[in-house]
Structures are given as structure tokens and as C-alpha cells.
Amino acid sequence: MADDLDDIDAILSDENFDFVGQSSQENIVSDSACSEDFVDDFDDAWHAELEDALLEGFVDHTIIRNICKCRILPPIHRAEVWKICLNIASRGNALNCWDGKLDLTEQNQIHEACEKIVDQSKTEDTEQALANLELIITFYCKSRAIKYDTEYAWTFLLQPMLELPELDRADLYNCFYAMLARYIPRESLPDAPYNLFRLILLYHDPELCSFLDSRKLTMQMFMKPWLRTLFASHCKRPVTLALWDIYLQRADPFFMFFLALVILVNAKEQVMNTMLDKQKNEIADALTEFPVALETVDVEDFCQLAMYFSDKTPQSVRKGYQDALFSGPMSLSGSKESTRVERELAQSLCIQVAVPDILLSAQPDFSSDERSESNQVRFFLVDCRSPDLYNAGHLSTAFHLDATLMLREPAEFKMAIDALSNAQEQAIQAGSAAGGEHLCLIGSGVEEEDQYMYMVIAHLLKNHRSYISVVRGGFKSIITYLSDVNINLSEWITGTSSPKQLLNLHKSSEHSFESAKENAASSSSKAPTESGTMESFMKNLSITLKSKSHNIKEKVTKFIENTHQEDDMSHMNTNYNGKPYRGTQPVFSIGDEDEHNAEEPYPNVPKKKEPVYEDSDVDEDDLVDLDEWFKQHNVKNPTACFLVLQTGRRFPAHLAVDKDDMVCLREYKAFKKSKIVTRRSLALVSKITSKRSCPELITFKFNVPTEGENEDGEAKSVEEVDRYLIPEAGQATKYIKQQIMRVLDAAES
Incomplete structure (x- = not known):
């Protein structure tokens, strides 16, 4: 692991690799198809071998790869080799069946775009080149029933x-048709390739990815022209030709992602150190122009670095998404499969690894000699399930990390992370089958149980830990896969339970959560139907505001002036009940007495159905555009956060404060819009609490008036609770408290 990092650092150093300097002569890593011969080769013997092969005929892509070995082609043979690599050498003329009419609605746009490109080209017969371009694009649009858009950048x-x-x-x-079909991501999934690239960047450089995320700079903002033109729009023409020579020999559509990754890694220092005061659009524009500095002498080193990152990325990235993004059956926009891919890539916390890749990496008989000669990614497996499930059965090479420690016992969690790192390093040095520099976490495969594991992943990424992934489907999918392919579970699984018991255990675990959801739905409380409910409710609300505004204002003032309190570790509950974000005493609060009980986390909260926020359940009519809503309601300082349910599930959201209310807008990334899921009056805030073990977790409590009066003649109320995971909790709560005081001042007067 250390040697690999030394190699990559050497290539990226100024004296070895610079887009505008001399190229490196050092070879790092290459894949099996373009192996050890991908180095600077001053012997042109292979040129003669290539020429002889082309003259003899019967040359296919495999022969080309074996001869050229991913090197820049001799210009005299470039066109012929490209046709072979694209498998069009013997293809007929598709335009013969067309009448040649240039009568599309967008014909003027096509002509202008073609004219602009021809003017920039070095072709001798510009009129013929212009006619060819316009005919090709028009015929492609007609034959594919596509409406032309200049954003496609086909020219x-x-x-x-x-x-x-x-x-x-x-x-x-x-050539044009084959390039679009094989190497340009489909327009039916517009966001998927960029979300996938973000996961790849997060896998290799979480620090840089975090920086771009913090500036709200999406991958589309600078990558779109790279992917749509295979760098042709932002590279010098000789550089593009040399780059495509290697690209077409590799025949890997995902190679473009790793070329883009090299550019970002190379630009990291400049971006993070010199662009801190730049707007996101300025940063995006600067990143887009980085490939312009590439020279032809840099191309082989550029591709060599991309091969290095490609070899260091799990193959599941290709296997899981190639059909959807590139070469599989045509995926229609809005179809079930395209929606699944879009949603998965948009919501994934990290790269998901398929079970076969995990088992291949974890083979007990995989020798260290074989390992040193293979480019197979090696995983250090971390089982994050509960101790009971882990002891019942686990992969024999998996390290156990109790993910619940992160909230329950932070000190022990830190020790466990240190132990994990030590065990990983020892396994690598010993050449063990369990050793690997890539961490892959295993959950149960049940969403509610795996919330703790997701928090561990977020913790590791926040600390800029690279090579983090998760097993797709969790341990349940491992058991299911081994059973489906008729492999004896005892050969892979160690534990106290029999194979049959393991299968039943995970089926029952999933069933228990489904049953809990059904019970919650069936036991939801009925709305009151008494006459005069609205009038009574408004009367009680008015009385509550007038009688309590002065008292609450004093408490808010006291809280703002004294936010630092002595640590109180009495909140650590030894009888931990396994529910996230519960069982700890408030660190700060608005209120004079301690209402928190570790055994009954929220005693005043009425038992009611937990809200469900699934994309499939939302009505698009209820969704709003976030920026427009903020502008319409004059919202200042909206806060990006996570809405946290009592089950521990988290959903991306924004917390906004308008004139009188605190509003939570839950994001639905599949629709690129948000929905208002809670609206709370600021005047009803009774308490704000935070956790010592997780200060970013903020709990807001509200006294909501209901019908009737209590024994003392006061208006009845129920306590309702909202919880949010807020990265910038201090600033957000300070602003909300200021708005609470403003509302209370108004109510008092």
C-alpha cells in the first residue's frame, strides 16, 4: 500500500508529470490487456509488424491490441486501426437508403454548428467537409428520431x-455512430454518469470530493463537455488523436472517468489552495479548461495514470452500470430500470461492491504470490452487524466492528477504529487472504439495521479515508448468493448457526421490520371529529402564545448567553436499547428542568405513525423547486441537513426559517425537487437539545396546543419532536434562536 502511494506521488510530482512539462519515463501499473509493454518505446519495430498485419488482412481488435499495446498509433495507419477497433471496417454505407433532404426544424442550428467546426479544422476541402458533417448529423437525427440540441456537441x-x-x-x-453507441453515456440517464464519477472521486480522494461538495459544485458543471466529446472539445487536435488511439485500443467506456479523475487529482492543490475565494462557476470554468494544457508527449503518462486508478477501482463499477449507461439494451427515460439506476447513484453513500467480487477477494487459498501478480482489488472486509448476528455467522476473513459503538460508546468506537487499522496493516504485511488496502463494509442488508453502518461510512469519509465501499445487499445477499450457486456455506461462513439457521435468521430479521411498518400503519391515530375543532384550536393557540411568550423569551435569552455547560457523563446508559440517537441527557436546552429520561427517551411524544418519505410515495404536485421557494418566502440562511426519524433513518433536507415558522423541506433527488414535510411555529418551541456524543444531532421540541383544558384550567398541549443532523449546527441553531426571540417579542407586544 505504501509502495503504491509512493509510485503515484512520484508520477504526480512536478518533475515527473506536468500537463505542460516533460512526460515521465517511469512505469507504474497497467492492466492485463495493455501490460508491461506500455512504456516509452523508441524501437519502431512494432510499426512494421502492424503494417504487415494490416496488409495481410483478417485483423481484429485483439490482434491490434497485442501489437500496439495501447501506444500512440502511426498517423498513416490511424484511420484503418480506428475502423477495426470500432468494428466498422466491413460495414456498408447506411446513408444510401436516405433521400438526403436537409429539412429538420433545427437545420439552421446544425448548419451553423458544422460551419463553425469546419472553420477550425485543417481540412483542405472545406465545402465537402461541411456537407459531410451536416448530412451525417441530419441523417442520425432522422434515423434515431432525435431532436438536435447543440449541447450534444456532436460536431x-x-x-x-x-x-x-x-x-x-x-x-x-x-465511426460517429459507433462512438456514440459505445462510449458516450446515454441521454436517457442525464445525471447518472456524473453521480457515478462523484462516487469514483469519493473512493480515491474523499478530501477533494468533500471540497467540491462544500462549494456545491456538481460534476456536471465541468465534466459534461469532457464526457460528451471524449475530451475533443478541450484538447489540442494532436492530443485528441493520440488520446483516442489509446482509448479505442482499450475499448473501455469507463476509461473516460479515470482520465477525468487524473485531471482532478493533478489539479487538487491548485483548486484547494488558490480557488478558496472563487465562486463555484469560476471554479467549474477553470476545471473545464485544464485539459487544454495537455501536450502530445503527456498522453501516454496521462493514460498510464488513468490505468493505475482504473486498476484500483472495484470491477463492480463496470459490471453494475455498463449496461445501463453504455452498451446494454436501450434504457428508456422514466423506465423502472433507469429510475432505479438514477436513484441508486444519486443516493449511494459510497461505491457498492457485488458479492462475487467480495468472494473472489476473500478466497482463503489465494496465495500471496498470485496476489502480487494480479491487479484484482483486494478488500479488507469489515462486518458492521450486531455482535449477535456476527457470532451467528460471518465470512471467515471479516473483521468485526460494532457500528452502534459510534453513538453508544464513542471512546470505545475510536479504539475499535484504531484496532481495525492495525489489523488491516498486519494482514497486508502478512500476505493474508484477509488483507487488502480497500475497506469494504458489510451490513445486514436491512435498511433500518444498516443506519449505524452508514454513520460509520460517513465518519470514515469525513476523516478523508480513501477506498471505502459497501457490499451490495449486505450479508443477506452473501448468504443468498452462496445458496443460489449451490456452494456449501460452511466453506465460507464461520459461526454458531447452521447454514439453514442463517438463512432463516436473515429472513426473519427482514420480516420483523416489515411487520413493524405494517403495525405502525394500521395503528395510526384517528383525527378528532368533534364540532368546533378549528375554532377551539385557534383559541387555545392564542391563549398559549400570550401566556407563555414572556417566560419562553427569558429562557431563550438565558440559553443564548450561556451555551457552554459542564460535561455530564451520567447520560451514558448501560442498558442501551439499540435505537439510534436516543438515551442521552441534553447538553444544552431551553428550559429550567430536566425532562429527559434514558429509559423513556421522549415520554410526552404521543405514539403515532412514523412518517414515511419514500420517492415512490410522493405526489409530484406536492413538490417545490427549492431555490424558487426560498426566494418566494424570503428565506435567509437555509441550512442543508438530514431529517432523522425515530427509527434512525436519515433523509437529505433543508431547514428554513421564514417569517413565523421553521420549515423542513425533504429533498427528492429523483425529481430534483423538495417537499415540505414539517412546518412548526417558532413561538411553540419549548426546548432545543444536542448530544455530547454527536453534537451535530439537534432535537427541537414543540408544545403544540390541542383541544380542551387540563386540571389547572390551562390549554392542553402535546409535545412533538423533530430531529436533524446539521453539519454546521452552531451557526444554524444560533440563527434559529434569534428568530425565536423576534417572534416572541412580537407575540408579547
């Missing part, structure tokens, strides 16, 4: 081909 994709005189009009169309 940039065609421009390098124009400079190969050996390609006639039919070849140009066939």
Missing part, C-alpha cells in the same frame, strides 16, 4: 475524424 466528436483523409462519408458516419 466536436466529428472534428478529429475530419482530419483523417482516409475516411470517406460512409466511414465518418459509421
Whole structure:
């Protein structure tokens, strides 16, 4: 692991690799298809071998790869090799069946775009080049029933081909069609490739990814022209030709992601040190222009670094998404599969690894000699399930980490993380089958149980730990897969339970949570139907505001002036009940007495159905555009956060304060909109609490008036609770408290 980091650091250092300097002669890592021969080679013997093979005929892509070994091609053979790599060498002229009419609604836009590209090209016959471009794009739109859009940047994709005189009009169309089909992500999933790239960046450089996220800079803002044109729009023409030589030999559509990753890693220091005061659009524009500095002599080192990162990325990235993004059956926008892929990539906390890849890495008989010669990613497996489930059965090579310690016993959790790092390092040094520099966490496969594991993942990423992934489907999917392929579980699984018991255990675990949901839905309370409910409610609300505003204002003032209190560790409950975010005494609060009980976390909260916030349940009519809503309601300082349910589930949201209310808008990324899920009057805030073990977790309590009066003649009320995980909790709560005082001042007067 240390040696690999030394290698990559050497290549990235100024004296070895610079987009505008001399290229490195050092070889790091390459894949099996373009192996040890991908180094600077001053012997042109392979040129003659390539020429002989092309003259003999019967050359396919495999022969080309074996001869060229991912090197820049001789210009004289470039066009012929490209046709072989794209598998169009013997394809006919598709334009013969077309009448040649240029009568699309967008024809003027097509002509102008083609004219602009031809003016920038070095073709001798510009009129013929312009005619070819316009015919090709028009025919493609008609044959595919696509409405032309300049954002597609097809002219940039065609421009390098124009400079190969050996390609006639039919070849140009066939090359263009094959490039779009194989290497350009589908328009039916517009956000998926960029969300996938973010996960790849997060896997290799979480610090840089966190910086871009903090500036709200999405990958689309700078990557879109790279992906749509394979860098042709932002590279010098000789650089593009050399880059495509290697790209087409590799025949890997995902290679573009790793080329983009190299650019970002190379630009990291400049971005994080010199662009701190820049707006996100300025940063995006600067990043987009970085490939312009590439020179032809840099291309092989550029690709070599991309191969390094490719080899260091789990193959599940390709296997899981290639069909959806590139070469599989055509995925229609809005279909069930496309929606699943979009949602999974948008909501994933980290890369998900398929079970076969985990088992391949965890083979007990995988020798250290074989390991040193293989580019297979090696995982250090971390089982984050409860001790009972782990002891019942686990992979024999998995390290156990009780994820609940993070909230229950923070000190012990820190010790466990240190022990994990030590065990990982020892396993790597010993050449053990359990050793690997890539951490892969295993959950149960049940969403509610795995919330603790997600918090551990977030903790590791926050501390800039690279190579973090999770097993797709958790331990349940491991058991299911081994059973489906008729593998004896005892060969892989160690524990106290029999194989049959393990299967039943995980089925019953999932069933118990489903039953809990059904019971919660069936036991939801009925709304009162008494006459005069609205009038009575408004009367009680008015009385409550007038009678308590002065008292609450004093408590808010006292809280703002004295936010630092002595630590009180009596909140650590030894009889931990396994529910997240519960069982601890408030660190700060608005109120004179301690109402918190470790055995009954929220005694005044009425038992009611837990709200469900699933994308499939939302009505699009209830969704709002976040920026427009903020502007319409004059919201200042909206806070990005997570809405935390009592079950521990978290959902991305924004907390906003308008004139009189605190509003939570839950994000629905699949729709790129938000929904108002709670609206609370600031005048009804009775208490604000935080956890010592997790200060970012803020709990707001509200005394909500109900019908009737209590024994003392006061208006009845119930306590309702909202919880949020707020990264900048201090600033957010300070602003909310200031708004509470403003509302209370108004109510008092």
C-alpha cells in the first residue's frame, strides 16, 4: 500500500508529470490487456509488424491490441486501426437508403454548428467537409428520431475524424455512430454518469470530493463537455488523436472517468489552495479548461495514470452500470430500470461492491504470490452487524466492528477504529487472504439495521479515508448468493448457526421490520371529529402564545448567553436499547428542568405513525423547486441537513426559517425537487437539545396546543419532536434562536 502511494506521488510530482512539462519515463501499473509493454518505446519495430498485419488482412481488435499495446498509433495507419477497433471496417454505407433532404426544424442550428467546426479544422476541402458533417448529423437525427440540441456537441466528436483523409462519408458516419453507441453515456440517464464519477472521486480522494461538495459544485458543471466529446472539445487536435488511439485500443467506456479523475487529482492543490475565494462557476470554468494544457508527449503518462486508478477501482463499477449507461439494451427515460439506476447513484453513500467480487477477494487459498501478480482489488472486509448476528455467522476473513459503538460508546468506537487499522496493516504485511488496502463494509442488508453502518461510512469519509465501499445487499445477499450457486456455506461462513439457521435468521430479521411498518400503519391515530375543532384550536393557540411568550423569551435569552455547560457523563446508559440517537441527557436546552429520561427517551411524544418519505410515495404536485421557494418566502440562511426519524433513518433536507415558522423541506433527488414535510411555529418551541456524543444531532421540541383544558384550567398541549443532523449546527441553531426571540417579542407586544 505504501509502495503504491509512493509510485503515484512520484508520477504526480512536478518533475515527473506536468500537463505542460516533460512526460515521465517511469512505469507504474497497467492492466492485463495493455501490460508491461506500455512504456516509452523508441524501437519502431512494432510499426512494421502492424503494417504487415494490416496488409495481410483478417485483423481484429485483439490482434491490434497485442501489437500496439495501447501506444500512440502511426498517423498513416490511424484511420484503418480506428475502423477495426470500432468494428466498422466491413460495414456498408447506411446513408444510401436516405433521400438526403436537409429539412429538420433545427437545420439552421446544425448548419451553423458544422460551419463553425469546419472553420477550425485543417481540412483542405472545406465545402465537402461541411456537407459531410451536416448530412451525417441530419441523417442520425432522422434515423434515431432525435431532436438536435447543440449541447450534444456532436460536431466536436466529428472534428478529429475530419482530419483523417482516409475516411470517406460512409466511414465518418459509421465511426460517429459507433462512438456514440459505445462510449458516450446515454441521454436517457442525464445525471447518472456524473453521480457515478462523484462516487469514483469519493473512493480515491474523499478530501477533494468533500471540497467540491462544500462549494456545491456538481460534476456536471465541468465534466459534461469532457464526457460528451471524449475530451475533443478541450484538447489540442494532436492530443485528441493520440488520446483516442489509446482509448479505442482499450475499448473501455469507463476509461473516460479515470482520465477525468487524473485531471482532478493533478489539479487538487491548485483548486484547494488558490480557488478558496472563487465562486463555484469560476471554479467549474477553470476545471473545464485544464485539459487544454495537455501536450502530445503527456498522453501516454496521462493514460498510464488513468490505468493505475482504473486498476484500483472495484470491477463492480463496470459490471453494475455498463449496461445501463453504455452498451446494454436501450434504457428508456422514466423506465423502472433507469429510475432505479438514477436513484441508486444519486443516493449511494459510497461505491457498492457485488458479492462475487467480495468472494473472489476473500478466497482463503489465494496465495500471496498470485496476489502480487494480479491487479484484482483486494478488500479488507469489515462486518458492521450486531455482535449477535456476527457470532451467528460471518465470512471467515471479516473483521468485526460494532457500528452502534459510534453513538453508544464513542471512546470505545475510536479504539475499535484504531484496532481495525492495525489489523488491516498486519494482514497486508502478512500476505493474508484477509488483507487488502480497500475497506469494504458489510451490513445486514436491512435498511433500518444498516443506519449505524452508514454513520460509520460517513465518519470514515469525513476523516478523508480513501477506498471505502459497501457490499451490495449486505450479508443477506452473501448468504443468498452462496445458496443460489449451490456452494456449501460452511466453506465460507464461520459461526454458531447452521447454514439453514442463517438463512432463516436473515429472513426473519427482514420480516420483523416489515411487520413493524405494517403495525405502525394500521395503528395510526384517528383525527378528532368533534364540532368546533378549528375554532377551539385557534383559541387555545392564542391563549398559549400570550401566556407563555414572556417566560419562553427569558429562557431563550438565558440559553443564548450561556451555551457552554459542564460535561455530564451520567447520560451514558448501560442498558442501551439499540435505537439510534436516543438515551442521552441534553447538553444544552431551553428550559429550567430536566425532562429527559434514558429509559423513556421522549415520554410526552404521543405514539403515532412514523412518517414515511419514500420517492415512490410522493405526489409530484406536492413538490417545490427549492431555490424558487426560498426566494418566494424570503428565506435567509437555509441550512442543508438530514431529517432523522425515530427509527434512525436519515433523509437529505433543508431547514428554513421564514417569517413565523421553521420549515423542513425533504429533498427528492429523483425529481430534483423538495417537499415540505414539517412546518412548526417558532413561538411553540419549548426546548432545543444536542448530544455530547454527536453534537451535530439537534432535537427541537414543540408544545403544540390541542383541544380542551387540563386540571389547572390551562390549554392542553402535546409535545412533538423533530430531529436533524446539521453539519454546521452552531451557526444554524444560533440563527434559529434569534428568530425565536423576534417572534416572541412580537407575540408579547
